[in-house]
Amino acid sequence: MAETITIRLKVNGVEKEVTVKPNERLLDVLREKFYINSVKAGCLRGECGICTVIMNGKLVKSCLVLAPEADGAEILTVEGLSRPGKPSVVQRAFIEKFGFQCGFCTPAFIMAAYWIVENMPDASEKEIKEILNSVICRCTGYKQIIEAIKYAIELKKQA
């Protein structure tokens, strides 16, 4: 596929036009054109969820979004949550509650957690689990991730 198209994306607040092939995945555009290191490929078919980002306010698996579909979109990744030395409440909660181990799925869980904290501050444990069901973590057994999310909700309420 030799043709290319130009799309415009706002990634973590920075707007940029990039030239992509129409069959490129948002995942690859973010990694290669926007140098977003946190977004990882795990299965490239929407099963493992570790490439999850927030696109226009929704959690999406960036391996399942084609670049043209993302034209004009606003994307948020973990790189956009914090300023140097100042973690967001979600990141702070994951650090304090041991919400990560190998870390390969962690950016996806943090984005899911951020989405929950922002959109469902009264989420029950069952609702939290339902959202987390879309991302696989093989290390933690999820318990400390869920504890971190509950703690982040609390921190947010205190702030």
Place this chain on the structure above:
Amino acid sequence: MKAYKYVGKPIPRQDVSKVFGDAIYAYDVKLPGMLYAKLVGSTYAHARIKRIDYSKALKVPGVIKVFTGEDFPFKVGIYAADRDVLARGKVLYYGHPVAGVVAETPEAAEEAAELIEVEYEPLEPVLTIEDALRPDAPLIHEHMEEYRHASFIYPRPGTNIANYLKLRKGDIKKGFEEADVVVESEYREPLISHAYMENWVGIARVLSDGTVEVWSSHQSPFAVRHLLAASLGLPIGKVVVHHTFVGGGFGGKAGLLLEHIPVLFSMKLGGRPVRLELNREENFLFMAQRAGYLFKMKTGATKDGRLVAHYGEYYLDAGAYADYTVNIGRSVGFVPTGPYEVPNIHVDSITVYTNKVPTTAFRGFGMQEMHFAFEQQIDQLAEKLGMDPLELRLKNAIVPGKSYLPTQVRVREDAGDPAGTMKRAAELIGWGKKPEKPDEPWKFRGIGIASFWKGPVQPSNAASSAIVKVNEDGSVDVLVGTGEMGQGTIYALAQIVAEELGIPVEKVRVAPIRSTDSVAYTWQTVGSRGLFSEGQALMRALDDLKNQMREIAARVFNVFKDEIEIKDGKACVKGKPWECISLAEMALGYTLPNGNAIHGPLIGRGSHVPSQTTYLDPETGRGEPKPFMTFGTGAVEVEVDLLNMRVRVLKAVTVLDTPVINPGLALGQAYGGAVMGISIALNEELKLTKDGRLLNPNFTDYKVARAGDIPVEMVAEFLGVGQKNAPYGAKGVGELTMLAWPAAIANAIYNAIGVRIRKLPITPDNLLEAIKEQRPELLKELDKYLLGGE
């Protein structure tokens, strides 16, 4: 445990880059001028390669080169070097790489790989342990006698047996004569996958001075270096292996993975960097997985509940390459029973080749599988004896200092507290109380318990070392070869340094990203051995450092060395807190008032080898195989739903005997190990077609536990019973946390519905089959609730 400032505290781990997105994995490594490799997998499980035609592939723009097996006429491996680089002459499993393309872009490599034509002459595939052992079975490895292997591995050329281990203790005949009750059962576990989140990736280049550099997703950088050098005939000092963060290992990234492939491709292409990245399907097909098992067990006890005899035939279905799995065959063979003293044991552990995906280490190294079988033998014996299963366990539990291992060596006095873990786990699960009966009459609850033990399975001389350097500001760099794959051992080591030197833990750095040429050696990061082994090396390095601090301070204050104490990052004269020198002041040596400098930079060094371990006798298995064992017990409450045949774990309790350095990290292992163990018990299986094709190389069909699948309640406790020579008494817990679950769940299912589970995974199909065989009346009962019923 005594109260410390840092040790025993849940101090957040230092690798916070993982939550900010700037942690670097091998997956993230790119080099200028990098080429991309793609492998072509076999479409047969067993076949001769007649012809490989890659002329079309070479015409794809950007393709540099196509390699086949004949380009690399040698074997690679760790314990039994049985692996071809690319298949030579025959393919041995479905997916076996037969060719490799190298191209300038991943797209060109992929397109070219699809154009490679391979003509096969199919051979009869050998797909079960029973078939592999038939006298007329096709030979999978026709020239096994030529394979290089470790001295403690006993292959049988001319058969499909990759290793044969014998364990003999006491007098088995006499043992069974004494027995009043005997239980005989067979247990099976299928091949399963580690399913770590970072697919394997490796990048290699060869510099003009001959240095071979490798970045890859591995657990043990020094093992990769050693095996690359040994297999490829490279000078080891010219091989540099870079360790990055690792996206999960669980044993699946131990030893040498596929690093030799990009290294060899790079060597043949003038040293240009070559990247081989597997996608998820390839990771299921090309990477080694966990072996399948068949245990045949016969265990006897006297009527007062004394275990007197155990006979076992243990078979491991190792797949096409048993390179690493031969050592797991040893592991289950020389620890063939649970944590009990059994005076008479006769076990053969036989590792068998089949035409399936190769297998390797997996968290637990055979011990989850062995306990799945043995801990059900215990429950069955208890039932026959009319005895409480907990009581039978307590009666026979290993008594440190008194009991003898299956390998006939006395268990050290400070080995731990097996009985203590049994009692506490029973308490926490509510042993003896009947679980609540659910309202729905088709649901049943039960509780089950399983005890376990394990130590690392390693060569008797597996070594570790550590270096501690002091920086100008009094901060400390710790150099150890321990891999970081999520378990966080290096951060526990940092806490030990902070405690010993009395400096804030933030001032201790253990770099997670490092290279074999710039850190201290360690054999491997496997077997929950890192904390114990590198921990001891580190304690010695700290002793060395503190001794140097004392020497300097003694000279400065003109006192004897033993009058100096190390406190709060300073060396002070005892009783004179004003006569002190700080770590910062002596980091590069100390300058006296007249300008004379003394000592030079502070560097502590320490080494460790498990000097008490020995080779095992080839006829009886007698010897000391392990430097330590950790003991524990898991207990569960399950709910069996007979309408959908699903089992749910409501509560999971873990109790381990060891103290821990960081309870946050240790609990993370406990919860993660429990969920992985439950997932293996209930879901996981690599499914093959009748001709050996893998049916489920993806996460839709290979189901691992998700957040919604975890137990309602998970509890873990550590009793704090340490081993004297372990740092702060603490032994690693990573594997231990996973051993109990299939056994405990199976025992709980029996407790709930009186059906014994002898085959994993406990899927609705397998559960239904077991019920039909053992208690068909349950299904009849169920009819009442279906379609209105009666």
